[in-house]
Amino acid sequence: MHKLSICTALFSLALCGILNAEESMSMNAADKAMYAEMLENNPAAMDIAEGEELFNAQIGQEAYAKMLGVSVKDLPKTIAGFPRLVKAAGKVVTLSQSLQMAAAQQGKAVPKLESKEMVKMSGYVKSLANDLKTNIDVKVNKQMEEMVVLGKHIFEERRGGRGLSCNSCHSPDIIGSRLRMQELPDLGAPTTASASTWHAYRMTQSAMVSFDKRMQQCMKNALLAELPLGSKEMVALEVYVTNKGKGNTIQIPGLKR
Amino acid sequence: MKTLIKVKPKDYKVGEIVKIDFMAMHPMESGMRKDKDTGQIVPAHFINEVNFFFNDKMLTKMVTWESLSVNPVLSISMKVSATGTLKVLAKDNKGDNVESSVAITPKG
């Protein structure tokens, strides 16, 4: 068994120069600083601006706050706590789902969760909580408690053809090692600050991507069955992963590889 | 073509130098990429001219090529000389063009 594991590790290294590949082939501090500077000029700012127009035309802050049962003043801190229990829904929903509800209430066309319009609109709305800390509360009610338990289960469950789970690549004892040059990110650390940095512009895709979509992309790449956006399982996963980064400052849009 | 102009910092005086950032949503197709579905080469489609004017006087003229990244960002400096309008005219090789502008309002 021991031999086998070493063999596999060597094989994988030879195949695509991965886990713990040479440091020298990754960016140094100056390079990273250059990319960080690019945050200031994030092309996704244009998507956010478009999202603002869409949101104001379809819903507006007042109607949205009313649907959530809060004052307009409290909107940002309410937004900083998604996914959350929304009374009008009777269940835990994501920010995008709450926007669908608000659009329906306004008698407007309900944008699909995977639509470009929704990504832009939810990106703008999440940006209203910029500079606030992620304040998801998984103990505040029974529904949230259930969702975080389900989310943890999904995060750790091995699925798909390769028998991988999210935890295979994002568990504390593997975080920081390299997979094909990419550092395996700690989804809870303030530096990588996962949930609070999405929606983000993905340079590899030249487009703004939402948090749930980013998790789907990991599922696709690791050959895990793709959970549909808005499914109970996907919402639970978002609850669990968001909670890992609770307290991290929201900075939308992020900029990612 | 969606565009955005940013002026940094937010507050500035006459005589100071500000940074002007111009962004555009554009595919910047090189004319060398094959469409995954059709197998056809996607024709070149890129911004080829970006001109900056301050109060209708030419500030900076750019000729740009397909080697710029998708959704390009172009940054230059400007010495603030007066209150006025910064205008940017961008054109692509298919003839699409867009004019965007931002007010320059020095404090003092």
Place this chain on the structure above:
Amino acid sequence: MERRSFLKGFGAVSACVALVPTIASAADEAKKVKGPNEMSVESALNAITGGKAVTPSSKVSLSAPEIAENGAVVPVKVSVESPMSANDYVKAIHVLATKNNNSRCANVYLTPANGEATFATRIKLGSTQDVLAVAEMSNGTFLSAKQNVKVTIGGCG
């Protein structure tokens, strides 16, 4: 413990096998197809200078990452030392990707009203290569700076 390390190796392989062939064939395709605006760095330089000498100079500073994990978005920043006065200024900054099929990225024609001779953007690099910045001074001389950027192919995530 052993099971875990097995999984690590396995996970890495499985996630990558699918990607390797597509990357290789995309690179091959790129070699075959000629771009519509193909121009070597020599020809591009000639068009800019009309055959005049280009002198490497510390007055031109070019910053670009030493390693770009994604060749599609490589930040490049150029600044040129100059008073930017009516009779002593930088007329143009040219950015060239020396090994791209079309080496030209941007020709930026400045005026004294810019106050400072700076230009920043993001470029696509098809492979590891030098990025070259050429400054055209108002006295007719050409100064330059270059930097090598290693382009690595990104991972699975």
